[in-house]
Amino acid sequence: MNEPDWLVENDGHCHCLDTITPEKEQFSPYRLYRFLTDLENILDTIKDDYLRLRKIVPLVRQLLNDSPWLLLSMLEPNPTTGWDIMTLYDEPSFPLTIQLVAWKQGTISPIHNHGCWGLVALLSGVEKNRFWKRSPQPNLPDQIQEVGEQILTVGDILCFMPSAIHQIEAMGNEPTISFNLYGETDFDSRYEFDPIQGTAQNF
Ligand SMILES: [Fe+2]
Numbered sequence: 427m428n429e430p431d432w433l434v435e436n437d438g439h440c441h442c443l444d445t446i447t448p449e450k451e452q453f454s455p456y457r458l459y460r461f462l463t464d465l466e467n468i469l470d471t472i473k474d475d476y477l478r479l480r481k482i483v484p485l486v487r488q489l490l491n492d493s494p495w496l497l498l499s500m501l502e503p504n505p506t507t508g509w510d511i512m513t514l515y516d517e518p519s520f521p522l523t524i525q526l527v528a529w530k531q532g533t534i535s536p537i538h539n540h541g542c543w544g545l546v547a548l549l550s551g552v553e554k555n556r557f558w559k560r561s562p563q564p565n566l567p568d569q570i571q572e573v574g575e576q577i578l579t580v581g582d583i584l585c586f587m588p589s590a591i592h593q594i595e596a597m598g599n600e601p602t603i604s605f606n607l608y609g610e611t612d613f614d615s616r617y618e619f620d621p622i623q624g625t626a627q628n629f
Contacts, residue, residue, distance in 0.1 A: 429581035431483050433476070436589035438557035438573040443585055445483045452485070455492040458524075461485055462515065465522065475543040475609070479585045482607070486547055486583065490605060497549055501528045503601050508533035514605075521610030528603050529553070529596035537570070537593040538629070541616030542609040544586040546578070551602030553578040558591040558619065566624030568617075588612065591619060 433443040453460055464485055472478050490496065504510045508530040515524040529535075531551070537558060546553075554577050561571035570591060577597070578584055586592070596602045617626040 429579075429583070431583045431585070432576060432578075433479060433585045434555075434557055434576075434587065434590040434592060436587045438559040438591055440555075440557055440574055440576050440584075443480060443483060446477075446480045447484055448481075452488050456485075456488045458489065458493065458514065461489045462522070466520075469521070469609070475587060478609075479543060479545065482545065483583055483585065486545060486605070486607065490547055490549070496526065496605060497603070499526055499603075501526050501603055503528045503530035503533070505530070508596075509535075523606075523608045525606045526603060527606050528601050529594065530601050531596050531598055534595045535593050537591060537619040537621065539589050539591045539615075539617055540586060540608060541612040541614075542588050544609070545583060545607040546586075547583045547605040548578045548580055549603045549605055550580060551596060551600050552598040553602045553604070554595040554597050555584060556593045556595075558593075558621070560589075560591070563624065568619065568626035569624040570619050570621050570626075572621075588615065 431443040431445055432440055434440045468481050501512045510528050512526040556575045557573050558570040559573050561569050563569045618629050619626045
C-alpha cells in the first residue's frame with residue numbers, strides 16, 4: 427500500500443509522517459503475534475512517542491496486508507450507540523490495546539484526546555477527523571480552538587500524540603471499520619472537551 431501516513435501533533439497540527447522502514451524483512455505472513463513481539467521490542471528500546479510511531483506504522487501496514495481475516499470479522503456498529511468495539515489484544519499489565527472499531531454512518535464522537543500515543547488505520551468507509559488545540563482563556567483554562575481536519579479513506583493511517591484533540595465523524599453510505607492501536611493511557615491527562623462551555627472532563 428502506498429497510502430499516506432499522517433500524524434497529529436499535540437497542538438492539533440496534522441502532517442504527513444516520515445516513517446522508518448524496518449531494517450530486516452518481516453517474516454511472511456506477518457501474523458499478529460509476530461507484530462506484538464516487534465512492537466514490544468520497539469516500546470522497550472524507544473521512549474520517544476514520535477519515533478515509536480515512525481517505526482510502528484510500517485509494521486502495521488505489513489500486518490494489515492497479511493491479515494485479510496480482519497475484514498472478515500463482520501464487526502457492525504451497535505444500532506443504539508452507533509459504534510462497537512472488538513478487542514484483538516488487551517493484556518493486564520502490558521501497555522497495549524488493539525481493537526477493531528466500527529462507527530455507524532453519520533455518527534459523531536465526542537471531542538477528546540487519548541492520553542497516550544495512538545494509531546488508527548481505516549479498513550472500510552470514510553472518516554472525517556477534526557482537530558483542535560488548547561487555547562486557555564483567563565476564565566476558561568480548558569477552552570479549545572479548531573485548527574483543521576483530515577478526511578481518511580481506506581488504507582490511510584492516522585497517528586496521534588497523547589495530547590492531540592480530535593473528533594471523528596463516520597461519513598459516506600456505509601459504517602467505518604478501523605484497526606486501532608493505543609499505548610499506555612495516562613488517565614489523568616485524558617479528557618473530553620466542550621468547546622461551547624469551554625470545559626474539559628476526565629473520562
Ligand atoms: Fe479518538
